[in-house]
Amino acid sequence: MHIDLNSCFATVEQQANPLLRNRPIAVAAYNSPRGVIIAPSVEAKKLGIKVGFRVMEAKQVCPDIKILEPDTQKYRFIHLCLKGLLLEYTNQLEPKSVDEFVLDFEGAPKFRSGLLEVGGEIKKRIKEEIGDYITVSVGVSTNRFLAKTASNLRKPDGLEEINYVNFDRVYSKLELMDLSGIGKKNLMKLNSNGIHTVWDFYEASPHRLKHIFRSVVGNYWYLKLRGYEIENYKEVRRSFGQQYALSKPVKSLPELTPILTKLVEKMGFRLRNSGYKTQGVHLSMIYKDNTAWHMGRKTKRIIYDSRDIYKEILRLYFMSPPKDITLVGVSCFNLVQADKTQLELFSDISKREGLTQMLDKINNRWGKFVVSPASMLNTKDQVLDRIGFGNV
């Protein structure tokens, strides 16, 4: 079963503020003309406003649209409420993002009641227990891909099933781009090989699909379209990252230092809090002339302290071209479990580790950035809390 919270951020805002209900609203990364819309409400979508629009474009379509900035605490709270409710139905629950859940009912007692009935009950309970304005689209099928496809069949507030009886009818109504995983590139590949409809796609042989996708992905599509599950693997965390779009271009290091420090502090805190250390750092930048630069390097030793990560990031920065920066991103990769420590000959690692743990403890107890580097001063309103796509 795939459950998708409709227009998540916007609906949660309308739940919180009853005076915004049944009106076109949108949540944008920034409430400025060039801010990008990340969640239009159902009413705004009906007017043609889509994710990715600039605020100024949305206001051209609907001058009365209400723009809000994201309130991540609110969205995380709703996510956790929803997760708690869904766990009452099955323990095989996988949050795909802040607004999407996949539930596997294999072996769950509720399976016997019929999943469409369970889906209906979940929708009813969400309205009663979480918020009367919150709607979800529920899709039921034999694999994750088809369940997601089913949840997209009717939005908002849908409850649909794709099964062996109706799959041909559903496929004949869908377009290739309606399938999750088929974007413009894949569409071109399929079209250039004579596949123009979902039904053509379904009827293609595994050999032909393998030839089109030039990899095992073709076989995966053959199986997915027939309802076999191929995505039941556990996703493993491979990196942590933070990025920030600067309000005005920055060229010099003194100007960039506060932002860079805060990005590294946030990333370091998340890294340690999740029980990891790292042995690789990466820096990426986008410049005013729309060019991009990025570089990553493996570090000689395992690091975890934000100060050490910052030093490594700084080394990368000195290799970058001196141009006006509009977006900066840091990330760390080559993650190792935090219990692995390489002792050093000339410095006391345990002492340093203890200090870092203590600083994290203070920040956990008294709030984020209560103790932080002096170079991070005056960044209170910058690098705000965000929920990335695919993360919570």
Added chain:
Amino acid sequence: MAEKIKEPVSVSLIFDHRKRKTLISHVLWHNQPYKITNQGLHHTYKQGSALIHVFSVASDTISFRLVLDSSSLIWILEETYDPNFR
């Protein structure tokens, strides 16, 4: 129009033990009482170890974002929204 306020405010709160729900009945702000007719959302978050309660509620004409710090029990009006005021 939404307006950031951040000032202390008087709030009447009711706890319904049967429904296990906490409801805000009245808000007194700038000597003006507002009867709350719609409970939007009650959510919480942690600020360090302090649990912060946020009540988003509305009267017939104006909505409020009310914040209660559970460690100090002081109510703060953080934001108002009046759709008719531009």
